[in-house]
Amino acid sequence: MIEKHRKFSVAPMIDWTDRHCRYLHRQLTRQALLFTEMITTGAVVHGDAHRHLRLNAEEGPVALQLGGSDPAELAQAVRIAQDYAYAEINLNVGCPSDRVQSGRFGACLMAEPDLVADCVRAMRDATDRPVTVKCRIGIDDQDTEESLDRFADAVVAAGVDALYVHARKAWLKGLSPKENRTIPPLDYDRVHRLRARLSPLPVIINGGLETLEAAEAEMAHMDGVMLGRAAYHTPMLLAEVDRRFFGATTEPVTLQAVMQAMADYADREAATEGTRINNIARHMLGLANGLPGARQFRQILSVDACKPGADSSVMHRALEAVSRPRLAEAS
Known part of the structure; x- marks a missing residue:
């Protein structure tokens, strides 16, 4: 295997x-x-x-x-x-x-x-x-x-x-x-x-x-x-x-699905291990590379995630930073 x-x-x-x-x-x-x-x-x-x-x-x-x-x-x-x-x-x-x-x-x-x-x-x-x-x-x-x-x-x-x-x-x-x-x-x-x-x-x-x-x-x-x-x-x-x-035939996972999974993971880690959100978010900075809003996405995850009291809402806000420009383009 x-x-x-x-x-x-x-x-x-x-x-x-x-x-x-x-x-x-x-x-x-x-x-x-x-x-x-x-x-x-x-x-x-x-x-x-x-x-x-x-x-x-x-x-x-x-x-x-x-x-x-x-x-x-x-x-x-x-x-x-x-x-x-x-x-x-x-x-x-x-x-x-x-x-x-x-x-x-x-x-x-x-x-x-x-x-x-x-x-x-x-x-x-x-x-x-x-x-x-x-x-x-x-x-x-x-x-x-x-x-x-x-x-x-x-x-x-x-x-x-x-x-x-x-x-x-x-x-x-x-x-x-x-x-x-x-x-x-x-x-x-x-x-x-x-x-x-x-x-x-x-x-x-x-x-x-x-x-x-x-x-x-x-x-x-x-x-x-x-x-x-x-x-x-x-x-x-x-x-x-x-x-x-x-040879997988399933569709690749979307950025939205990844961000939700990581936000859920961050919540579990904070509740059970006391893990700080920035220790997780630091690995996610490149997820939006090449997308409109990627710079703000990185800034939210790298700066806001280090602030006192930061939680998984940081990840949702980072996703919004790249979702808004894409929705505007679609409209």
């Missing part, structure tokens, strides 16, 4: 793909695989595990992404996560931030394929759910032909269930995490060759895909596609995913 959902996934993004964001994305696509933010093993094993691992039943299927490099601690984190309904467990071997490097996990682990293989084995021994890896095509001065094959062979031998590959190198010396998302050149062909070599192991491509048309073109070469920033900043594109990637 999870193999089907991997045809289209929304990338794990730190500070972005929290449970509120995932709830929003699930209103737009019922089939795509969603990811948590990267959660460190230390946060799970030594911190408030429930705060980091909790998810709504309506979010599924969701992949849990862990960051770590100690096989025993990764296994312990996976065992703790067994109490939550994650569809798969993913190991981050792609994040290039200095903080991640100092913790000896993320993209720097591409230089240690044997250690990553040990991590995968330990994680597999701790769960009956699929264990996957998200990586880059290489780091710094690595030869992406030789080093990526060596890395992939190591994790395949360890029993990895799928690979998600960001089609860029990560330059750990000289580029910021933000620059690493855009400056290293994309090399889709290298990922295509890897997928052909590893088949039938599922290989999913990530990096630089900004439209559903570009993502569909990659399906001729890959087992799945992963979008990150494009899906986050223009979330309504996800409303077309089920039809275009999964």
Whole structure:
């Protein structure tokens, strides 16, 4: 079942793909695989595990992404996560931030394929759910032909269930995490060759895909596609995913329906968890992109939602900001 959902996934993004964001994305696509933010093993094993691992039943299927490099601690984190309904467990071997490097996990682990293989084995021994890896095509001065094959062979031998590959190198010396998302050149062909070599192991491509048309073109070469920033900043594109990637015949959800669902969700969260409306609304800013009134829509959700006493009425007012111009045009 999870193999089907991997045809289209929304990338794990730190500070972005929290449970509120995932709830929003699930209103737009019922089939795509969603990811948590990267959660460190230390946060799970030594911190408030429930705060980091909790998810709504309506979010599924969701992949849990862990960051770590100690096989025993990764296994312990996976065992703790067994109490939550994650569809798969993913190991981050792609994040290039200095903080991640100092913790000896993320993209720097591409230089240690044997250690990553040990991590995968330990994680597999701790769960009956699929264990996957998200990586880059290489780091710094690595030869992406030789080093990526060596890395992939190591994790395949360890029993990895799928690979998600960001089609860029990560330059750990000289580029910021933000620059690493855009400056290293994309090399889709290298990922295509890897997928052909590893088949039938599922290989999913990530990096630089900004439209559903570009993502569909990659399906001729890959087992799945992963979008990150494009899906986050223009979330309504996800409303077309089920039809275009999964053969759904139902009509895509409307903006009005999404806003009502999120307002209802905000009411429940406020009543049961004391969640502030801005913690939910911040993920919704791009919903009206391209529509008349979109600027006011964003302003209401970003400014008014932060005011004392703000509630779900903010979302209804934001919707009115784009509905009024459209009604005027129709008349």
